[in-house]
Amino acid sequence: MTGIRPFTQALERLKRHGLRPTRQRLALVRLLFERGDRHVTADQLHAEAAAAGVRVSLATIYNTLNQFTAAGVLREVVVEAGRSYFDTNASEHHHILVEPTGELIDIPASGVQVSATPRLPEGMALRRMDVILRVFRT
Amino acid sequence: MTGIRPFTQALERLKRHGLRPTRQRLALVRLLFERGDRHVTADQLHAEAAAAGVRVSLATIYNTLNQFTAAGVLREVVVEAGRSYFDTNASEHHHILVEPTGELIDIPASGVQVSATPRLPEGMALRRMDVILRVFRT
DNA sequence: GTGATTGCAAATCTTTTGCACTAAA
DNA sequence: TTTAGTGCAAAAGATTTGCAATCAC
Numbered sequence: 001m002t003g004i005r006p007f008t009q010a011l012e013r014l015k016r017h018g019l020r021p022t023r024q025r026l027a028l029v030r031l032l033f034e035r036g037d038r039h040v041t042a043d044q045l046h047a048e049a050a051a052a053g054v055r056v057s058l059a060t061i062y063n064t065l066n067q068f069t070a071a072g073v074l075r076e077v078v079v080e081a082g083r084s085y086f087d088t089n090a091s092e093h094h095h096i097l098v099e100p101t102g103e104l105i106d107i108p109a110s111g112v113q114v115s116a117t118p119r120l121p122e123g124m125a126l127r128r129m130d131v132i133l134r135v136f137r138t
Numbered sequence: 139m140t141g142i143r144p145f146t147q148a149l150e151r152l153k154r155h156g157l158r159p160t161r162q163r164l165a166l167v168r169l170l171f172e173r174g175d176r177h178v179t180a181d182q183l184h185a186e187a188a189a190a191g192v193r194v195s196l197a198t199i200y201n202t203l204n205q206f207t208a209a210g211v212l213r214e215v216v217v218e219a220g221r222s223y224f225d226t227n228a229s230e231h232h233h234i235l236v237e238p239t240g241e242l243i244d245i246p247a248s249g250v251q252v253s254a255t256p257r258l259p260e261g262m263a264l265r266r267m268d269v270i271l272r273v274f275r276t
Numbered sequence: 277g278t279g280a281t282t283g284c285a286a287a288t289c290t291t292t293t294g295c296a297c298t299a300a301a
Numbered sequence: 302t303t304t305a306g307t308g309c310a311a312a313a314g315a316t317t318t319g320c321a322a323t324c325a326c
Contacts, residue, residue: 111256
């Protein structure tokens with residue numbers, strides 16, 4: 001899997017969702033998807049864009065991350081109040097959160113086997129299951 | 139299980155943690171633990187206190203919720219960026235999040251059986267595992 | 277052109293903090 | 302009387318929004 005594939009796939013997906021390939025969105029897609037699976041905050045991405053010489057406002061970063069998430073290209077991971085991570089791996093999987101640092105590590109969905117899920121209340125359907133293992137350094 | 143038991147237990151626990159039983163903390167313990175398992179935000183608790191005629195500042199609500207969490211009397215549950223729930227059930231269990239409303243429902247730990255947890259990275263130990271089933275109304 | 281997108285600054289929301297005042301031990 | 306706790310108002314973060322200027326189609 002090269003860095004180009006997911007990049008192209010993401011672009012096509014955006015097109016399908018009616019999102020115009022603006023200079024900002026192209027740059028952000030590149031930053032997000034050319035380096036494998038990652039977990040970024042809006043602020044981190046903003047700093048990365050700046051470091052790469054791309055001028056994008058923080059408001060646009062937020063808009064873009066939210067649109068990408070709605071389009072299914074990104075997945076939002078909430079691990080602590082007041083900070084959202086956006087995961088470039090949008091497929092089903094789980095996470096390890098390293099507590100002092102806030103670092104996120106992917107776990108394949110197969111790494112956590114839930115053998116019994118509870119009956120959901122009447123009239124409710126499962127949209128997604130999140131498992132977070134909170135760990136600390138010994 | 140009456141409403142009084144967990145209330146008393148919580149008080150004892152606070153004492154053990156060196157927290158003085160002030161008027162505000164007593165009122166909050168009562169509000170939190172006299173009505174079974176609940177999930178409240180700081181703001182909700184603040185409103186409840188006001189409705190009950192108890193004057194407590196929001197700052198004190200936050201201080202108190204954090205101290206109670208540190209003391210192990212409450213458990214913080216993060217399901218969406220920018221909002222923390224405090225769960226009066228501090229024992230091991232998981233949650234269903236009803237998406238449009240934000241309502242939280244407890245699942246006993248036994249309701250979700252994780253049959254295989256991944257090997258943790260070297261030098262890391264598990265502190266806690268959170269499972270959230272995100273559901274929507276059909 | 278026309279409607280979508282961007283950037284800026286202001287607004288919002290949640291949570292924390294500094295500090296003078298009050299209450300518990 | 303000594304130390305912890307409280308309340309207020311301000312500060313701090315993260316995220317959203319209103320609106321004029323700009324860009325893609």
